[in-house]
Amino acid sequence: MDKRIFNKQIIIKNYSIENSITYDNDINKNFLYGKETKNFVKKITLNEKDKIIADIGSGTGYVFEILTKKYRxxxxxxxxxxxxxxxxxxARKKIKDNRVKFVKGRFEKISLKNNSVDKIISTLALHWADSIDNGLKELKRIIKPNGSINILMIEKNDGKEFKKIVFKVMKKFLNHKQIFNAANLINRITKKELMFKFQKYFDLRNEYTLVIKNKRKKIYGTPEQHIKWWKARSFQMISEVKDKELFINTLKNELNKYKKKKGIVFDLSLLEINLLRK
Ligand SMILES: C[S@@+](CC[C@H](N)C(=O)[O-])C[C@H]1O[C@@H](n2cnc3c(N)ncnc32)[C@H](O)[C@@H]1O
Structure with missing residues:
Protein backbone atom coordinates (compact mmCIF):
# COMPACT_ATOMS: atom_id res chain seq x y z
CA MET A 1 0.00 0.00 0.00
CA ASP A 2 1.18 3.55 -0.73
CA LYS A 3 2.91 4.94 2.38
CA ARG A 4 0.90 8.17 2.42
CA ILE A 5 -2.41 6.31 2.18
CA PHE A 6 -1.38 3.99 5.01
CA ASN A 7 -0.37 7.03 7.10
CA LYS A 8 -3.67 8.71 6.27
CA GLN A 9 -5.57 5.75 7.65
CA ILE A 10 -3.57 5.91 10.90
CA ILE A 11 -4.37 9.61 11.35
CA ILE A 12 -8.08 9.20 10.66
CA LYS A 13 -8.40 5.96 12.66
CA ASN A 14 -6.83 7.63 15.67
CA TYR A 15 -8.96 10.73 15.39
CA SER A 16 -11.95 8.37 15.32
CA ILE A 17 -10.99 6.39 18.38
CA GLU A 18 -8.35 7.54 20.86
CA ASN A 19 -8.17 11.24 20.03
CA SER A 20 -11.90 11.88 19.86
CA ILE A 21 -12.33 10.49 23.40
CA THR A 22 -10.13 13.18 24.88
CA TYR A 23 -10.57 15.94 22.30
CA ASP A 24 -13.43 17.89 23.88
CA ASN A 25 -11.89 17.86 27.31
CA ASP A 26 -11.56 21.30 28.90
CA ILE A 27 -7.76 21.29 29.07
CA ASN A 28 -7.41 20.56 25.37
CA LYS A 29 -10.03 23.21 24.59
CA ASN A 30 -8.48 25.96 26.69
CA PHE A 31 -4.75 25.29 26.62
CA LEU A 32 -2.13 25.67 23.89
CA TYR A 33 -3.57 24.67 20.47
CA GLY A 34 -7.17 24.80 21.76
CA LYS A 35 -6.68 28.32 23.10
CA GLU A 36 -4.95 29.49 19.90
CA THR A 37 -7.79 28.04 17.83
CA LYS A 38 -10.38 29.96 19.83
CA ASN A 39 -8.41 33.20 19.47
CA PHE A 40 -8.04 32.64 15.74
CA VAL A 41 -11.75 31.89 15.18
CA LYS A 42 -12.87 34.84 17.31
CA LYS A 43 -11.02 37.16 14.93
CA ILE A 44 -12.94 35.83 11.90
CA THR A 45 -15.73 38.12 10.77
CA LEU A 46 -18.54 37.16 8.43
CA ASN A 47 -19.81 39.68 5.88
CA GLU A 48 -23.33 40.06 4.61
CA LYS A 49 -22.35 38.06 1.50
CA ASP A 50 -20.94 35.12 3.50
CA LYS A 51 -23.82 32.68 3.29
CA ILE A 52 -22.14 29.34 2.60
CA ILE A 53 -19.28 28.57 4.95
CA ALA A 54 -17.15 25.43 5.05
CA ASP A 55 -14.86 24.26 7.85
CA ILE A 56 -12.44 21.63 6.56
CA GLY A 57 -11.19 19.12 9.15
CA SER A 58 -13.95 20.33 11.46
CA GLY A 59 -13.21 17.80 14.24
CA THR A 60 -15.66 18.10 17.10
CA GLY A 61 -16.97 21.43 15.79
CA TYR A 62 -14.88 24.11 17.63
CA VAL A 63 -15.25 26.62 14.77
CA PHE A 64 -19.02 26.39 14.39
CA GLU A 65 -19.55 26.38 18.16
CA ILE A 66 -18.05 29.89 18.17
CA LEU A 67 -19.57 31.18 14.92
CA THR A 68 -23.14 30.06 15.64
CA LYS A 69 -22.99 31.88 19.00
CA LYS A 70 -21.44 35.02 17.50
CA TYR A 71 -23.93 35.13 14.59
CA ARG A 72 -27.08 33.84 16.27
CA ALA A 91 -19.83 17.28 16.53
CA ARG A 92 -23.31 16.17 15.40
CA LYS A 93 -24.39 15.39 18.95
CA LYS A 94 -23.05 18.66 20.32
CA ILE A 95 -24.18 21.25 17.77
CA LYS A 96 -27.92 21.36 17.39
CA ASP A 97 -28.35 24.30 15.05
CA ASN A 98 -30.23 23.71 11.82
CA ARG A 99 -27.84 25.98 9.91
CA VAL A 100 -25.05 23.45 10.54
CA LYS A 101 -24.36 20.16 8.80
CA PHE A 102 -21.38 17.86 9.37
CA VAL A 103 -20.42 15.83 6.32
CA LYS A 104 -17.81 13.16 5.79
CA GLY A 105 -14.94 14.33 3.58
CA ARG A 106 -11.36 15.48 3.59
CA PHE A 107 -9.08 18.11 2.11
CA GLU A 108 -8.31 15.95 -0.91
CA LYS A 109 -11.98 15.22 -1.64
CA ILE A 110 -14.41 17.82 -0.36
CA SER A 111 -18.03 16.87 -0.89
CA LEU A 112 -19.13 20.36 -2.02
CA LYS A 113 -19.85 21.70 -5.52
CA ASN A 114 -17.50 23.83 -7.66
CA ASN A 115 -17.64 27.60 -6.92
CA SER A 116 -20.11 27.11 -4.09
CA VAL A 117 -18.47 28.43 -0.89
CA ASP A 118 -18.21 32.06 0.28
CA LYS A 119 -15.81 31.42 3.13
CA ILE A 120 -13.49 28.50 3.82
CA ILE A 121 -12.15 28.05 7.34
CA SER A 122 -9.81 25.39 8.66
CA THR A 123 -8.09 25.10 12.03
CA LEU A 124 -5.14 22.82 12.71
CA ALA A 125 -6.08 20.28 10.06
CA LEU A 126 -4.21 21.15 6.83
CA HIS A 127 -0.92 19.75 8.14
CA TRP A 128 -2.66 16.35 8.44
CA ALA A 129 -3.68 16.25 4.76
CA ASP A 130 -1.88 13.62 2.72
CA SER A 131 -0.96 16.37 0.27
CA ILE A 132 -1.17 20.12 0.87
CA ASP A 133 -1.14 20.63 -2.92
CA ASN A 134 -4.21 18.45 -3.43
CA GLY A 135 -5.90 20.21 -0.55
CA LEU A 136 -5.30 23.65 -2.07
CA LYS A 137 -6.55 22.45 -5.45
CA GLU A 138 -9.80 21.41 -3.80
CA LEU A 139 -10.12 24.75 -2.00
CA LYS A 140 -9.71 26.52 -5.34
CA ARG A 141 -12.38 24.29 -6.85
CA ILE A 142 -15.05 24.93 -4.18
CA ILE A 143 -14.44 28.64 -3.49
CA LYS A 144 -16.75 31.19 -5.16
CA PRO A 145 -14.98 33.85 -7.29
CA ASN A 146 -15.45 36.38 -4.47
CA GLY A 147 -14.78 34.00 -1.63
CA SER A 148 -12.20 34.16 1.17
CA ILE A 149 -10.13 31.70 3.18
CA ASN A 150 -8.95 31.66 6.82
CA ILE A 151 -6.61 28.81 7.80
CA LEU A 152 -4.66 28.09 10.96
CA MET A 153 -1.99 25.38 10.77
CA ILE A 154 1.30 24.49 12.36
CA GLU A 155 4.58 25.83 10.96
CA LYS A 156 7.59 23.63 10.25
CA ASN A 157 9.36 24.38 13.55
CA ASP A 158 6.34 24.13 15.79
CA GLY A 159 7.26 22.50 19.11
CA LYS A 160 10.79 21.72 17.95
CA GLU A 161 12.31 21.66 21.43
CA PHE A 162 9.33 20.03 23.11
CA LYS A 163 9.20 17.33 20.47
CA LYS A 164 12.82 16.42 21.19
CA ILE A 165 11.60 15.22 24.59
CA VAL A 166 8.80 13.24 22.95
CA PHE A 167 11.20 11.62 20.46
CA LYS A 168 13.59 10.74 23.30
CA VAL A 169 10.77 8.72 24.87
CA MET A 170 9.68 7.27 21.51
CA LYS A 171 13.16 5.83 21.04
CA LYS A 172 12.55 3.62 24.08
CA PHE A 173 9.43 2.11 22.50
CA LEU A 174 9.89 2.17 18.71
CA ASN A 175 12.61 1.39 16.16
CA HIS A 176 14.08 3.93 13.72
CA LYS A 177 11.71 3.08 10.91
CA GLN A 178 8.65 3.34 13.12
CA ILE A 179 9.82 6.71 14.45
CA PHE A 180 10.50 7.93 10.92
CA ASN A 181 6.98 6.91 9.85
CA ALA A 182 5.44 8.61 12.88
CA ALA A 183 7.35 11.84 12.22
CA ASN A 184 6.19 11.79 8.61
CA LEU A 185 2.51 11.69 9.48
CA ILE A 186 2.52 15.45 9.56
CA ASN A 187 3.27 17.98 6.77
CA ARG A 188 5.85 20.43 8.10
CA ILE A 189 5.98 23.55 6.00
CA THR A 190 7.51 27.04 6.27
CA LYS A 191 5.68 30.28 5.52
CA LYS A 192 7.71 30.74 2.33
CA GLU A 193 7.03 27.21 1.06
CA LEU A 194 3.33 27.65 1.71
CA MET A 195 3.32 31.01 -0.14
CA PHE A 196 4.72 29.21 -3.20
CA LYS A 197 2.05 26.54 -2.99
CA PHE A 198 -0.78 29.11 -2.83
CA GLN A 199 0.78 30.90 -5.79
CA LYS A 200 0.42 27.72 -7.86
CA TYR A 201 -3.35 27.52 -7.40
CA PHE A 202 -4.50 31.10 -6.79
CA ASP A 203 -3.73 34.11 -8.99
CA LEU A 204 -2.07 36.31 -6.36
CA ARG A 205 -1.02 38.92 -8.89
CA ASN A 206 -4.48 39.80 -10.20
CA GLU A 207 -7.19 38.13 -8.17
CA TYR A 208 -6.29 37.45 -4.55
CA THR A 209 -4.36 39.00 -1.67
CA LEU A 210 -2.60 36.47 0.53
CA VAL A 211 -1.35 37.28 4.02
CA ILE A 212 0.49 34.59 5.99
CA LYS A 213 1.60 35.39 9.53
CA ASN A 214 4.02 33.19 11.47
CA LYS A 215 2.89 33.40 15.07
CA ARG A 216 5.49 32.26 17.62
CA LYS A 217 4.96 31.98 21.33
CA LYS A 218 6.32 30.13 24.34
CA ILE A 219 3.57 28.37 26.27
CA TYR A 220 4.21 27.05 29.79
CA GLY A 221 2.21 24.22 31.29
CA THR A 222 2.15 21.44 33.84
CA PRO A 223 3.01 17.86 32.74
CA GLU A 224 -0.72 17.05 33.14
CA GLN A 225 -1.74 19.86 30.76
CA HIS A 226 0.82 18.80 28.17
CA ILE A 227 -0.16 15.13 28.42
CA LYS A 228 -3.85 16.05 27.93
CA TRP A 229 -3.38 17.99 24.67
CA TRP A 230 -0.82 15.48 23.46
CA LYS A 231 -3.24 12.57 23.95
CA ALA A 232 -6.02 14.48 22.17
CA ARG A 233 -3.94 15.57 19.21
CA SER A 234 -0.88 13.38 18.74
CA PHE A 235 -1.90 9.88 19.79
CA GLN A 236 -1.41 8.67 16.20
CA MET A 237 2.34 9.12 16.71
CA ILE A 238 2.32 6.05 18.96
CA SER A 239 -0.08 3.85 17.04
CA GLU A 240 2.68 1.20 16.87
CA VAL A 241 3.55 1.35 20.57
CA LYS A 242 2.25 -1.79 22.31
CA ASP A 243 1.98 -0.50 25.87
CA LYS A 244 0.49 2.96 25.37
CA GLU A 245 -0.19 3.54 29.04
CA LEU A 246 3.46 2.89 29.89
CA PHE A 247 4.48 5.28 27.10
CA ILE A 248 2.28 8.04 28.51
CA ASN A 249 3.64 7.54 32.04
CA THR A 250 7.22 7.55 30.75
CA LEU A 251 6.53 10.74 28.79
CA LYS A 252 5.06 12.38 31.87
CA ASN A 253 8.15 11.46 33.94
CA GLU A 254 10.46 12.74 31.21
CA LEU A 255 8.53 16.03 30.93
CA ASN A 256 8.85 16.47 34.69
CA LYS A 257 12.64 16.53 34.33
CA TYR A 258 12.34 19.67 32.17
CA LYS A 259 10.01 21.49 34.52
CA LYS A 260 11.10 25.06 35.28
CA LYS A 261 9.58 27.60 37.64
CA LYS A 262 6.95 28.64 35.06
CA GLY A 263 6.32 25.04 33.99
CA ILE A 264 7.31 23.01 30.93
CA VAL A 265 7.75 25.14 27.86
CA PHE A 266 6.19 24.47 24.44
CA ASP A 267 7.71 26.48 21.57
CA LEU A 268 4.60 27.15 19.49
CA SER A 269 4.94 28.23 15.84
CA LEU A 270 1.73 28.61 13.85
CA LEU A 271 0.77 29.91 10.43
CA GLU A 272 -2.26 32.18 10.17
CA ILE A 273 -3.34 32.31 6.54
CA ASN A 274 -5.81 34.81 5.13
CA LEU A 275 -6.75 34.87 1.47
CA LEU A 276 -9.03 37.61 0.17
CA ARG A 277 -10.30 38.66 -3.21
CA LYS A 278 -8.53 41.88 -4.34
C1 LIG B 1 -6.24 18.81 15.51
S1 LIG B 1 -7.79 18.32 14.85
C2 LIG B 1 -8.55 19.90 14.54
C3 LIG B 1 -10.05 19.81 14.57
C4 LIG B 1 -10.78 21.17 14.58
N1 LIG B 1 -10.57 21.88 13.35
C5 LIG B 1 -10.32 21.99 15.75
O1 LIG B 1 -9.64 23.00 15.56
O2 LIG B 1 -10.62 21.58 16.87
C6 LIG B 1 -7.40 17.78 13.23
C7 LIG B 1 -8.60 17.27 12.47
O3 LIG B 1 -8.22 17.08 11.11
C8 LIG B 1 -8.85 15.90 10.64
N2 LIG B 1 -8.13 15.41 9.45
C9 LIG B 1 -7.16 14.48 9.36
N3 LIG B 1 -6.82 14.30 8.08
C10 LIG B 1 -7.57 15.16 7.35
C11 LIG B 1 -7.69 15.45 5.95
N4 LIG B 1 -6.95 14.84 5.05
N5 LIG B 1 -8.59 16.36 5.56
C12 LIG B 1 -9.37 17.01 6.46
N6 LIG B 1 -9.31 16.77 7.79
C13 LIG B 1 -8.41 15.87 8.22
C14 LIG B 1 -8.78 14.97 11.84
O4 LIG B 1 -9.65 13.88 11.72
C15 LIG B 1 -9.10 15.93 12.97
O5 LIG B 1 -10.48 16.01 13.23
Missing amino acids: KKEMNLFGIEPANGMLKI
Missing part, protein backbone atom coordinates in the same frame (compact mmCIF):
# COMPACT_ATOMS: atom_id res chain seq x y z
CA LYS A 73 -29.48 35.41 13.76
CA LYS A 74 -27.49 35.33 10.54
CA GLU A 75 -28.95 33.35 7.68
CA MET A 76 -26.20 31.00 6.57
CA ASN A 77 -25.36 27.39 5.84
CA LEU A 78 -22.36 25.94 7.63
CA PHE A 79 -20.73 22.73 6.39
CA GLY A 80 -18.24 20.89 8.57
CA ILE A 81 -16.13 18.52 6.48
CA GLU A 82 -14.40 15.80 8.52
CA PRO A 83 -12.98 12.32 7.71
CA ALA A 84 -13.02 10.74 11.20
CA ASN A 85 -16.33 9.14 12.26
CA GLY A 86 -15.53 9.58 15.97
CA MET A 87 -15.12 13.33 15.57
CA LEU A 88 -18.22 13.62 13.34
CA LYS A 89 -20.32 11.80 15.93
CA ILE A 90 -19.34 14.20 18.73
Whole structure:
Protein backbone atom coordinates (compact mmCIF):
# COMPACT_ATOMS: atom_id res chain seq x y z
CA MET A 1 0.00 0.00 0.00
CA ASP A 2 1.18 3.55 -0.73
CA LYS A 3 2.91 4.94 2.38
CA ARG A 4 0.90 8.17 2.42
CA ILE A 5 -2.41 6.31 2.18
CA PHE A 6 -1.38 3.99 5.01
CA ASN A 7 -0.37 7.03 7.10
CA LYS A 8 -3.67 8.71 6.27
CA GLN A 9 -5.57 5.75 7.65
CA ILE A 10 -3.57 5.91 10.90
CA ILE A 11 -4.37 9.61 11.35
CA ILE A 12 -8.08 9.20 10.66
CA LYS A 13 -8.40 5.96 12.66
CA ASN A 14 -6.83 7.63 15.67
CA TYR A 15 -8.96 10.73 15.39
CA SER A 16 -11.95 8.37 15.32
CA ILE A 17 -10.99 6.39 18.38
CA GLU A 18 -8.35 7.54 20.86
CA ASN A 19 -8.17 11.24 20.03
CA SER A 20 -11.90 11.88 19.86
CA ILE A 21 -12.33 10.49 23.40
CA THR A 22 -10.13 13.18 24.88
CA TYR A 23 -10.57 15.94 22.30
CA ASP A 24 -13.43 17.89 23.88
CA ASN A 25 -11.89 17.86 27.31
CA ASP A 26 -11.56 21.30 28.90
CA ILE A 27 -7.76 21.29 29.07
CA ASN A 28 -7.41 20.56 25.37
CA LYS A 29 -10.03 23.21 24.59
CA ASN A 30 -8.48 25.96 26.69
CA PHE A 31 -4.75 25.29 26.62
CA LEU A 32 -2.13 25.67 23.89
CA TYR A 33 -3.57 24.67 20.47
CA GLY A 34 -7.17 24.80 21.76
CA LYS A 35 -6.68 28.32 23.10
CA GLU A 36 -4.95 29.49 19.90
CA THR A 37 -7.79 28.04 17.83
CA LYS A 38 -10.38 29.96 19.83
CA ASN A 39 -8.41 33.20 19.47
CA PHE A 40 -8.04 32.64 15.74
CA VAL A 41 -11.75 31.89 15.18
CA LYS A 42 -12.87 34.84 17.31
CA LYS A 43 -11.02 37.16 14.93
CA ILE A 44 -12.94 35.83 11.90
CA THR A 45 -15.73 38.12 10.77
CA LEU A 46 -18.54 37.16 8.43
CA ASN A 47 -19.81 39.68 5.88
CA GLU A 48 -23.33 40.06 4.61
CA LYS A 49 -22.35 38.06 1.50
CA ASP A 50 -20.94 35.12 3.50
CA LYS A 51 -23.82 32.68 3.29
CA ILE A 52 -22.14 29.34 2.60
CA ILE A 53 -19.28 28.57 4.95
CA ALA A 54 -17.15 25.43 5.05
CA ASP A 55 -14.86 24.26 7.85
CA ILE A 56 -12.44 21.63 6.56
CA GLY A 57 -11.19 19.12 9.15
CA SER A 58 -13.95 20.33 11.46
CA GLY A 59 -13.21 17.80 14.24
CA THR A 60 -15.66 18.10 17.10
CA GLY A 61 -16.97 21.43 15.79
CA TYR A 62 -14.88 24.11 17.63
CA VAL A 63 -15.25 26.62 14.77
CA PHE A 64 -19.02 26.39 14.39
CA GLU A 65 -19.55 26.38 18.16
CA ILE A 66 -18.05 29.89 18.17
CA LEU A 67 -19.57 31.18 14.92
CA THR A 68 -23.14 30.06 15.64
CA LYS A 69 -22.99 31.88 19.00
CA LYS A 70 -21.44 35.02 17.50
CA TYR A 71 -23.93 35.13 14.59
CA ARG A 72 -27.08 33.84 16.27
CA LYS A 73 -29.48 35.41 13.76
CA LYS A 74 -27.49 35.33 10.54
CA GLU A 75 -28.95 33.35 7.68
CA MET A 76 -26.20 31.00 6.57
CA ASN A 77 -25.36 27.39 5.84
CA LEU A 78 -22.36 25.94 7.63
CA PHE A 79 -20.73 22.73 6.39
CA GLY A 80 -18.24 20.89 8.57
CA ILE A 81 -16.13 18.52 6.48
CA GLU A 82 -14.40 15.80 8.52
CA PRO A 83 -12.98 12.32 7.71
CA ALA A 84 -13.02 10.74 11.20
CA ASN A 85 -16.33 9.14 12.26
CA GLY A 86 -15.53 9.58 15.97
CA MET A 87 -15.12 13.33 15.57
CA LEU A 88 -18.22 13.62 13.34
CA LYS A 89 -20.32 11.80 15.93
CA ILE A 90 -19.34 14.20 18.73
CA ALA A 91 -19.83 17.28 16.53
CA ARG A 92 -23.31 16.17 15.40
CA LYS A 93 -24.39 15.39 18.95
CA LYS A 94 -23.05 18.66 20.32
CA ILE A 95 -24.18 21.25 17.77
CA LYS A 96 -27.92 21.36 17.39
CA ASP A 97 -28.35 24.30 15.05
CA ASN A 98 -30.23 23.71 11.82
CA ARG A 99 -27.84 25.98 9.91
CA VAL A 100 -25.05 23.45 10.54
CA LYS A 101 -24.36 20.16 8.80
CA PHE A 102 -21.38 17.86 9.37
CA VAL A 103 -20.42 15.83 6.32
CA LYS A 104 -17.81 13.16 5.79
CA GLY A 105 -14.94 14.33 3.58
CA ARG A 106 -11.36 15.48 3.59
CA PHE A 107 -9.08 18.11 2.11
CA GLU A 108 -8.31 15.95 -0.91
CA LYS A 109 -11.98 15.22 -1.64
CA ILE A 110 -14.41 17.82 -0.36
CA SER A 111 -18.03 16.87 -0.89
CA LEU A 112 -19.13 20.36 -2.02
CA LYS A 113 -19.85 21.70 -5.52
CA ASN A 114 -17.50 23.83 -7.66
CA ASN A 115 -17.64 27.60 -6.92
CA SER A 116 -20.11 27.11 -4.09
CA VAL A 117 -18.47 28.43 -0.89
CA ASP A 118 -18.21 32.06 0.28
CA LYS A 119 -15.81 31.42 3.13
CA ILE A 120 -13.49 28.50 3.82
CA ILE A 121 -12.15 28.05 7.34
CA SER A 122 -9.81 25.39 8.66
CA THR A 123 -8.09 25.10 12.03
CA LEU A 124 -5.14 22.82 12.71
CA ALA A 125 -6.08 20.28 10.06
CA LEU A 126 -4.21 21.15 6.83
CA HIS A 127 -0.92 19.75 8.14
CA TRP A 128 -2.66 16.35 8.44
CA ALA A 129 -3.68 16.25 4.76
CA ASP A 130 -1.88 13.62 2.72
CA SER A 131 -0.96 16.37 0.27
CA ILE A 132 -1.17 20.12 0.87
CA ASP A 133 -1.14 20.63 -2.92
CA ASN A 134 -4.21 18.45 -3.43
CA GLY A 135 -5.90 20.21 -0.55
CA LEU A 136 -5.30 23.65 -2.07
CA LYS A 137 -6.55 22.45 -5.45
CA GLU A 138 -9.80 21.41 -3.80
CA LEU A 139 -10.12 24.75 -2.00
CA LYS A 140 -9.71 26.52 -5.34
CA ARG A 141 -12.38 24.29 -6.85
CA ILE A 142 -15.05 24.93 -4.18
CA ILE A 143 -14.44 28.64 -3.49
CA LYS A 144 -16.75 31.19 -5.16
CA PRO A 145 -14.98 33.85 -7.29
CA ASN A 146 -15.45 36.38 -4.47
CA GLY A 147 -14.78 34.00 -1.63
CA SER A 148 -12.20 34.16 1.17
CA ILE A 149 -10.13 31.70 3.18
CA ASN A 150 -8.95 31.66 6.82
CA ILE A 151 -6.61 28.81 7.80
CA LEU A 152 -4.66 28.09 10.96
CA MET A 153 -1.99 25.38 10.77
CA ILE A 154 1.30 24.49 12.36
CA GLU A 155 4.58 25.83 10.96
CA LYS A 156 7.59 23.63 10.25
CA ASN A 157 9.36 24.38 13.55
CA ASP A 158 6.34 24.13 15.79
CA GLY A 159 7.26 22.50 19.11
CA LYS A 160 10.79 21.72 17.95
CA GLU A 161 12.31 21.66 21.43
CA PHE A 162 9.33 20.03 23.11
CA LYS A 163 9.20 17.33 20.47
CA LYS A 164 12.82 16.42 21.19
CA ILE A 165 11.60 15.22 24.59
CA VAL A 166 8.80 13.24 22.95
CA PHE A 167 11.20 11.62 20.46
CA LYS A 168 13.59 10.74 23.30
CA VAL A 169 10.77 8.72 24.87
CA MET A 170 9.68 7.27 21.51
CA LYS A 171 13.16 5.83 21.04
CA LYS A 172 12.55 3.62 24.08
CA PHE A 173 9.43 2.11 22.50
CA LEU A 174 9.89 2.17 18.71
CA ASN A 175 12.61 1.39 16.16
CA HIS A 176 14.08 3.93 13.72
CA LYS A 177 11.71 3.08 10.91
CA GLN A 178 8.65 3.34 13.12
CA ILE A 179 9.82 6.71 14.45
CA PHE A 180 10.50 7.93 10.92
CA ASN A 181 6.98 6.91 9.85
CA ALA A 182 5.44 8.61 12.88
CA ALA A 183 7.35 11.84 12.22
CA ASN A 184 6.19 11.79 8.61
CA LEU A 185 2.51 11.69 9.48
CA ILE A 186 2.52 15.45 9.56
CA ASN A 187 3.27 17.98 6.77
CA ARG A 188 5.85 20.43 8.10
CA ILE A 189 5.98 23.55 6.00
CA THR A 190 7.51 27.04 6.27
CA LYS A 191 5.68 30.28 5.52
CA LYS A 192 7.71 30.74 2.33
CA GLU A 193 7.03 27.21 1.06
CA LEU A 194 3.33 27.65 1.71
CA MET A 195 3.32 31.01 -0.14
CA PHE A 196 4.72 29.21 -3.20
CA LYS A 197 2.05 26.54 -2.99
CA PHE A 198 -0.78 29.11 -2.83
CA GLN A 199 0.78 30.90 -5.79
CA LYS A 200 0.42 27.72 -7.86
CA TYR A 201 -3.35 27.52 -7.40
CA PHE A 202 -4.50 31.10 -6.79
CA ASP A 203 -3.73 34.11 -8.99
CA LEU A 204 -2.07 36.31 -6.36
CA ARG A 205 -1.02 38.92 -8.89
CA ASN A 206 -4.48 39.80 -10.20
CA GLU A 207 -7.19 38.13 -8.17
CA TYR A 208 -6.29 37.45 -4.55
CA THR A 209 -4.36 39.00 -1.67
CA LEU A 210 -2.60 36.47 0.53
CA VAL A 211 -1.35 37.28 4.02
CA ILE A 212 0.49 34.59 5.99
CA LYS A 213 1.60 35.39 9.53
CA ASN A 214 4.02 33.19 11.47
CA LYS A 215 2.89 33.40 15.07
CA ARG A 216 5.49 32.26 17.62
CA LYS A 217 4.96 31.98 21.33
CA LYS A 218 6.32 30.13 24.34
CA ILE A 219 3.57 28.37 26.27
CA TYR A 220 4.21 27.05 29.79
CA GLY A 221 2.21 24.22 31.29
CA THR A 222 2.15 21.44 33.84
CA PRO A 223 3.01 17.86 32.74
CA GLU A 224 -0.72 17.05 33.14
CA GLN A 225 -1.74 19.86 30.76
CA HIS A 226 0.82 18.80 28.17
CA ILE A 227 -0.16 15.13 28.42
CA LYS A 228 -3.85 16.05 27.93
CA TRP A 229 -3.38 17.99 24.67
CA TRP A 230 -0.82 15.48 23.46
CA LYS A 231 -3.24 12.57 23.95
CA ALA A 232 -6.02 14.48 22.17
CA ARG A 233 -3.94 15.57 19.21
CA SER A 234 -0.88 13.38 18.74
CA PHE A 235 -1.90 9.88 19.79
CA GLN A 236 -1.41 8.67 16.20
CA MET A 237 2.34 9.12 16.71
CA ILE A 238 2.32 6.05 18.96
CA SER A 239 -0.08 3.85 17.04
CA GLU A 240 2.68 1.20 16.87
CA VAL A 241 3.55 1.35 20.57
CA LYS A 242 2.25 -1.79 22.31
CA ASP A 243 1.98 -0.50 25.87
CA LYS A 244 0.49 2.96 25.37
CA GLU A 245 -0.19 3.54 29.04
CA LEU A 246 3.46 2.89 29.89
CA PHE A 247 4.48 5.28 27.10
CA ILE A 248 2.28 8.04 28.51
CA ASN A 249 3.64 7.54 32.04
CA THR A 250 7.22 7.55 30.75
CA LEU A 251 6.53 10.74 28.79
CA LYS A 252 5.06 12.38 31.87
CA ASN A 253 8.15 11.46 33.94
CA GLU A 254 10.46 12.74 31.21
CA LEU A 255 8.53 16.03 30.93
CA ASN A 256 8.85 16.47 34.69
CA LYS A 257 12.64 16.53 34.33
CA TYR A 258 12.34 19.67 32.17
CA LYS A 259 10.01 21.49 34.52
CA LYS A 260 11.10 25.06 35.28
CA LYS A 261 9.58 27.60 37.64
CA LYS A 262 6.95 28.64 35.06
CA GLY A 263 6.32 25.04 33.99
CA ILE A 264 7.31 23.01 30.93
CA VAL A 265 7.75 25.14 27.86
CA PHE A 266 6.19 24.47 24.44
CA ASP A 267 7.71 26.48 21.57
CA LEU A 268 4.60 27.15 19.49
CA SER A 269 4.94 28.23 15.84
CA LEU A 270 1.73 28.61 13.85
CA LEU A 271 0.77 29.91 10.43
CA GLU A 272 -2.26 32.18 10.17
CA ILE A 273 -3.34 32.31 6.54
CA ASN A 274 -5.81 34.81 5.13
CA LEU A 275 -6.75 34.87 1.47
CA LEU A 276 -9.03 37.61 0.17
CA ARG A 277 -10.30 38.66 -3.21
CA LYS A 278 -8.53 41.88 -4.34
C1 LIG B 1 -6.24 18.81 15.51
S1 LIG B 1 -7.79 18.32 14.85
C2 LIG B 1 -8.55 19.90 14.54
C3 LIG B 1 -10.05 19.81 14.57
C4 LIG B 1 -10.78 21.17 14.58
N1 LIG B 1 -10.57 21.88 13.35
C5 LIG B 1 -10.32 21.99 15.75
O1 LIG B 1 -9.64 23.00 15.56
O2 LIG B 1 -10.62 21.58 16.87
C6 LIG B 1 -7.40 17.78 13.23
C7 LIG B 1 -8.60 17.27 12.47
O3 LIG B 1 -8.22 17.08 11.11
C8 LIG B 1 -8.85 15.90 10.64
N2 LIG B 1 -8.13 15.41 9.45
C9 LIG B 1 -7.16 14.48 9.36
N3 LIG B 1 -6.82 14.30 8.08
C10 LIG B 1 -7.57 15.16 7.35
C11 LIG B 1 -7.69 15.45 5.95
N4 LIG B 1 -6.95 14.84 5.05
N5 LIG B 1 -8.59 16.36 5.56
C12 LIG B 1 -9.37 17.01 6.46
N6 LIG B 1 -9.31 16.77 7.79
C13 LIG B 1 -8.41 15.87 8.22
C14 LIG B 1 -8.78 14.97 11.84
O4 LIG B 1 -9.65 13.88 11.72
C15 LIG B 1 -9.10 15.93 12.97
O5 LIG B 1 -10.48 16.01 13.23
